[in-house]
Amino acid sequence: MANNYLTSESKKLATWYFTFAAIIFGAQLLFGLVAAIQYVMPGFLFEIIDFSIARIIHINALVVWMVFAMMGSVYWLLPDETGIETVGIGLGKLLYWVFVAAIVVVVLVYLFIQVGPADQTTIWFITEGREYIEAPRWADIGIVIVVLGFIYNLYATGMKGNRSGIVTVLMADMLAFAGIYLAGMGYTDNISIDQYWWWWVIHLWVEATWEVFVGSIAAYGLITMIGAHRKVVEMWLWIEVAMLFGSGILGIGHHYFWIGTPEYWWEIGALFSALEPLPLVAMFIHVLYDWGKMQGEEDALGKERSVITNKPAFTWFVLNAFGNFLGAGIWGFFHTLPQVNLYTHGTQFTSAHGHLAFFGAYATILIGMFYIGVQGKNGIKIMHATKKSIWSTAMIVGGVMGMTVALTAAGYVQVLVSRAQMGATWAGYFDGQAGIWFAQGMDWRLIMGVITFLGFMVLIADLLSTGKAAHHKR
Amino acid sequence: MAKKSVWSDNRFWQRSAAWITGFAAILLIWLTFDTIPQITMGNNADIENGVTKRVPGPTVINYKITYEMSKKRGHEIPIIGGKNKEGTSSFQEKEKFFGRDDWSQEEAAELLALGKLGSQAKNCMDCHTLLGNGAYYAPDLTKAWLDPAWGSEGSMQAMTGKSTKEEAMAEFLQHPSQYPTHARMMPNLGITAAEAKGLVAFLKHMSSIDTNGFPRNFGKIKGAVHGK
Numbered sequence: 001m002a003n004n005y006l007t008s009e010s011k012k013l014a015t016w017y018f019t020f021a022a023i024i025f026g027a028q029l030l031f032g033l034v035a036a037i038q039y040v041m042p043g044f045l046f047e048i049i050d051f052s053i054a055r056i057i058h059i060n061a062l063v064v065w066m067v068f069a070m071m072g073s074v075y076w077l078l079p080d081e082t083g084i085e086t087v088g089i090g091l092g093k094l095l096y097w098v099f100v101a102a103i104v105v106v107v108l109v110y111l112f113i114q115v116g117p118a119d120q121t122t123i124w125f126i127t128e129g130r131e132y133i134e135a136p137r138w139a140d141i142g143i144v145i146v147v148l149g150f151i152y153n154l155y156a157t158g159m160k161g162n163r164s165g166i167v168t169v170l171m172a173d174m175l176a177f178a179g180i181y182l183a184g185m186g187y188t189d190n191i192s193i194d195q196y197w198w199w200w201v202i203h204l205w206v207e208a209t210w211e212v213f214v215g216s217i218a219a220y221g222l223i224t225m226i227g228a229h230r231k232v233v234e235m236w237l238w239i240e241v242a243m244l245f246g247s248g249i250l251g252i253g254h255h256y257f258w259i260g261t262p263e264y265w266w267e268i269g270a271l272f273s274a275l276e277p278l279p280l281v282a283m284f285i286h287v288l289y290d291w292g293k294m295q296g297e298e299d300a301l302g303k304e305r306s307v308i309t310n311k312p313a314f315t316w317f318v319l320n321a322f323g324n325f326l327g328a329g330i331w332g333f334f335h336t337l338p339q340v341n342l343y344t345h346g347t348q349f350t351s352a353h354g355h356l357a358f359f360g361a362y363a364t365i366l367i368g369m370f371y372i373g374v375q376g377k378n379g380i381k382i383m384h385a386t387k388k389s390i391w392s393t394a395m396i397v398g399g400v401m402g403m404t405v406a407l408t409a410a411g412y413v414q415v416l417v418s419r420a421q422m423g424a425t426w427a428g429y430f431d432g433q434a435g436i437w438f439a440q441g442m443d444w445r446l447i448m449g450v451i452t453f454l455g456f457m458v459l460i461a462d463l464l465s466t467g468k469a470a471h472h473k474r
Numbered sequence: 475m476a477k478k479s480v481w482s483d484n485r486f487w488q489r490s491a492a493w494i495t496g497f498a499a500i501l502l503i504w505l506t507f508d509t510i511p512q513i514t515m516g517n518n519a520d521i522e523n524g525v526t527k528r529v530p531g532p533t534v535i536n537y538k539i540t541y542e543m544s545k546k547r548g549h550e551i552p553i554i555g556g557k558n559k560e561g562t563s564s565f566q567e568k569e570k571f572f573g574r575d576d577w578s579q580e581e582a583a584e585l586l587a588l589g590k591l592g593s594q595a596k597n598c599m600d601c602h603t604l605l606g607n608g609a610y611y612a613p614d615l616t617k618a619w620l621d622p623a624w625g626s627e628g629s630m631q632a633m634t635g636k637s638t639k640e641e642a643m644a645e646f647l648q649h650p651s652q653y654p655t656h657a658r659m660m661p662n663l664g665i666t667a668a669e670a671k672g673l674v675a676f677l678k679h680m681s682s683i684d685t686n687g688f689p690r691n692f693g694k695i696k697g698a699v700h701g702k
Contacts, residue, residue: 039611042658047651050661051611052600118592118669129594131608165484189583189590191676192513192529192683195605196506231484238487242494249498258616258688259605260513260528266686268505342690346606346614414610424689426623426630429613430656 005379008079010086016096017072018373021065021366022460024103028061029453036449039442053114056127056134057107062358063132064103069366070213071150074170076373077220078154082161088153095149102142106135123187130194132202133184140185147178165234169216169241177209192260199255206358207276207328208248214324214365215240215279218287221317221368226307228290236286243279251276257338258345266338273336277329280361287321309382310375312389312466316368319397323360331356331404343419348441349411356404370463378467379474386469388462395455402448410441518579521554524565528684530554532582535678538569541620541692549687571678572640572671588669589676596663604680606688612660617692619674619681630655643677644670 006012034054037044045054078086086092109126116122123129124137135143151174158167184201188194219237222228253269294307308314331353335344344350375383413435422428432438466472480486516527521534537555544551544561551562558564568575577585593599599608602615623630624639633653636642646653647670650660665673 035611038658042656046659047661050601052597052609052661055600055609055611056597115597115663116595117664117666118588118595118672120591122595123591127595127597129597129599131599134597134600165488168488187591187594189587190513190515190529191590191593191604191680193510193515194590195607196509196513235482235484235487238484238491242487242491245491245495246498249495249502252502255607256509258685259607260683260685261509262512262528263686264505265509342688345688346603346608346610348610351610419689423691423694424614424617425621425693426613426618433656433658 004377006377008085009089010075010079010092011373011376013086013089013092013096014072014074014076015373015377016093017068017075018370020096020100021068021072022370022463024061024065024068025363026456026460027107028058028065029449029456031055031057031061033446033449033453034058036442036446040439040446049111050114053110056110059132060107060110060134066210066358066362066366068099069369070210072373073217073366073369074150074154074174076369076376077166077217078157078161080224081164081167081220082157084157084161086153087156087160088149091149092153095146098142099146102139102146106139109136110134120187128187130184130198133198137185140181144178144181147181151175151178164230165237166216166219169212169237173209173212173216177205177213180204180209195259196256196261199252203252203255204249206361207251208245210362211244211248211279211324211328212241214320214361215244215283217365217369218283218317218320221313221365221372222287222290224372225310225314225317226291226294227309228294233290240279240283240286243275243282247272247275247278254336254338254341257341270337274333276336277325277333280325280329284321284325287318291318310371310380311383311385312393312462313368313371313375313383315385315389315393316364316371319393320360320364320368323356323364325360327353327356327358327360327404331408343415344411347411347414347419348407348438349415352404352407352411355400355407359400367459371466374463374467378472380467380472382473383466384469384471386462386466386471388458389466392455392459392462395451395458399448399450399452399455403445403452406441406444406448410438410445413438413441518582521565524558524563526554526563526684530679530682531579532586532675532679533577533579534682535571535582535585535675536568536575536577537565538567539619539678539682541617541681547687549690550692551684551687552682554682570638571675572638582675585672585675586679588672589674589679590672592665592669592673593676596665601660605683605685611658614689615677615680616683616685616689617681619678620693622693640671640674640678643674647673 031054035051035058038051113126116126126136127134158171180201183197215237219233222233223230250268251273253265254273256265298307335341335349414432417435418428418432422431513529515529517531518533520527521531540553541550542553554563555565556567601609601612605616622628631642634642634645636645647665651662
């Protein structure tokens with residue numbers, strides 16, 4: 001990577017973020033495989049890296065690589081959007097290393113210390129033991145400091161330079177994203193109150209602020225990759241913000257059906273979360289519509305030429321538009337009504353939705369940003385797909401879809417046998433797990449997981465080599 | 475010249491987005507102010523005065539807890555200390571917990587705090603689900619206290635050789651891999667005797683939380699699956 005065409009310090013910093021994100025992405029998949037193997041062979045790494053530890057790293061790595069790639073994306077687009085170099089780039093670099101170091105320490109503690117005694121020192125230094133945000137409290141505080149620095153850079157740059165619609169949305173969204181994290185830092189003996197605030201972080205991240213973030217990145221991608229008109233794209237972005245926050249904020253109610261909270265959350269959760277797929281459908285239509293419109297304008301000039309300036313990245317952006325709608329929208333709606341959720345809550349059904357939603361809504365578009373980074377770094381004007389990029393896309397998409405279908409089938413067994421027939425007891429649980437279709441579902445999930453991982457290896461090989469390929473237009 | 479339509483005006487959509495977001499956020503905050511008092515933990519005085527709380531006080535561990543269908547609400551609810559005429563908790567029938575049914579507010583709260591901390595320090599919800607949330611590698615623990623497997627005729631209690639539910643659970647938690655029930659086992663997490671006691675109190679308390687009927691039909695169905 002000797003040739004670096006990047007002159008913007010902000011974009012250089014963005015590539016640091018993308019690189020670390022890709023490494024952690026690999027860790028996510030690796031520990032996912034460990035957990036998947038344990039479903040098939042329960043003795044695998046027993047009392048060495050137990051399922052709980054593999055899963056913590058699998059999911060924490062997912063969250064962390066996405067946050068890294070999101071911060072990288074912002075550093076990448078800021079100079080383009082604001083027309084100036086990002087303010088506070090030195091601070092950005094320092095915080096990058098602080099963040100990386102903190103994550104390495106947290107992961108090493110997860111791996112080698114794993115659990116602690118039932119007192120506050122464990123909460124402060126080992127694990128908070130709350131799914132998705134297990135990071136101990138010292139790391140929580142570190143994350144808040146890092147994110148505050150990031151927000152400062154974003155605001156300072158946005159206020160000094162040209163504050164476009166995209167930057168305005170990001171400024172509001174990232175502030176909410178950071179502020180909401182505070183809701184998950186406390187400790188209480190009351191598990192209902194605990195989970196009430198814990199969902200503020202999890203839900204208001206992935207079903208509200210992260211989705212708005214994706215809307216902003218999609219808007220940026222449409223402008224830069226197919227030359228979509230800013231006025232149209234930004235108008236659509238504001239409509240998306242209204243729809244996403246309008247449905248997503250109160251959609252939190254679908255997590256408050258069974259945790260001790262009052263019954264009125266049934267109605268609120270059902271209504272608003274049922275609306276959540278609408279902006280995702282809209283975003284899909286919008287991306288395809290803009291693409292068709294821009295290509296149509298080009299075709300009218302009589303030139304046989306694609307409007308897309310980065311084929312692999314745009315492929316991932318389109319996959320994002322569809323995957324978000326399918327994974328978050330359809331698979332989410334499947335089990336969002338309380339009448340269904342009473343039986344599906346806490347089964348592999350949720351896990352199927354989780355896999356396709358995180359992949360479809362977030363992994364896709366962030367992989368697209370990796371390709372935009374590679375394009376910029378290598379000074380490529382029009383970037384084409386390579387065999388590797390096509391293969392990696394096919395393997396990753398096929399693998400994740402396969403895992404989702406397998407987990408959905410396993411989920412059905414669990415819902416019907418463990419929940420509906422057996423009433424959710426210990427014995428009922430294991431009857432469901434012993435079902436032949438459940439076991440087959442877990443076998444297929446592992447196979448599809450391996451395909452996903454191999455696809456990831458090809459993806460990395462492509463990201464590292466495609467910049468040198470001769471068929472791009474420079 | 476025709477006037478420009480408001481529907482294609484970015485300012486209009488920007489303001490709409492701000493208003494809708496603000497409205498949704500204010501509604502969520504308002505609902506939070508209504509919900510939090512409803513799920514705030516009760517205390518011993520509530521229990522002694524027969525006041526049912528969605529999250530009862532820690533001294534609920536002194537009482538017998540069952541999970542029964544409420545005709546009025548159309549789903550099962552936790553019944554603490556036996557049922558009264560209205561079909562809700564009467565807070566009369568006590569049950570010994572580690573040999574005592576007179577745990578004071580302070581003692582019970584301390585035990586519960588130890589258990590809740592333990593549930594986090596041992597990463598319970600990264601295999602199990604608590605109130606249905608967590609991982610799906612091990613059984614849901616929401617109503618684990620009421621699981622027939624741990625009852626006097628249950629296989630789990632028999633396996634540990636203990637004579638009460640709480641002692642059997644505490645024994646299992648301290649040495650889980652000594653009691654393999656399935657190929658998928660619980661690992662040894664270094665849980666001490668005191669922590670195990672706290673964790674069992676935490677589980678008993680959790681079973682008394684009003685979860686709007688989740689999970690459905692818990693422990694009610696025996697047999698009938700695969701002809702068993």
